[in-house]
Amino acid sequence: xxxxxxxxxxxxxxxxxxxxxxxxxxxxxxxxxxxxxxxxxxxxxxxxxxxxxxxxxxxxxxxxxxxxxxxxxxxxxxxxxxxxxxxxxxxxxxxxxxxxxxxxxxxxxxxxxxxxx
Numbered sequence: 812x813x814x815x816x817x818x819x820x821x822x823x824x825x826x827x828x829x830x831x832x833x834x835x836x837x838x839x840x841x842x843x844x845x846x847x848x849x850x851x852x853x854x855x856x857x858x859x860x861x862x863x864x865x866x867x868x869x870x871x872x873x874x875x876x877x878x879x880x881x882x883x884x885x886x887x888x889x890x891x892x893x894x895x896x897x898x899x900x901x902x903x904x905x906x907x908x909x910x911x912x913x914x915x916x917x918x919x920x921x922x923x924x925x926x927x928x
Contacts, residue, residue: 844889
């Protein structure tokens with residue numbers, strides 16, 4: 812899979828960010844939140860989608876950008892970094908208040924916060 816993901820022609824297709832989304836999920840299931848965080852941060856950078864033919868599809872409501880952004884919160888929760896998780900959550904609550912998955916991340920950050928007390 813890594814060989815395919817590194818092919819420049821594949822990066823021009825919408826399958827590329829979708830495949831990375833599944834790779835993030837795999838890292839979470841393998842208890843590797845640092846790897847999931849690395850990919851999620853990359854996927855939310857402008858250089859990731861700049862000049863890609865799939866750029867517009869990436870930004871649709873409840874799209875790949877939002878999924879990647881929310882995955883950052885999940886990674887910081889798994890890494891027990893409450894400050895960064897809360898900072899990203901605050902942004903997500905403003906930008907993606909309609910996103911159904913946001914409720915899950917609010918709960919996760921609240922649980923982490925309760926454990927820290």
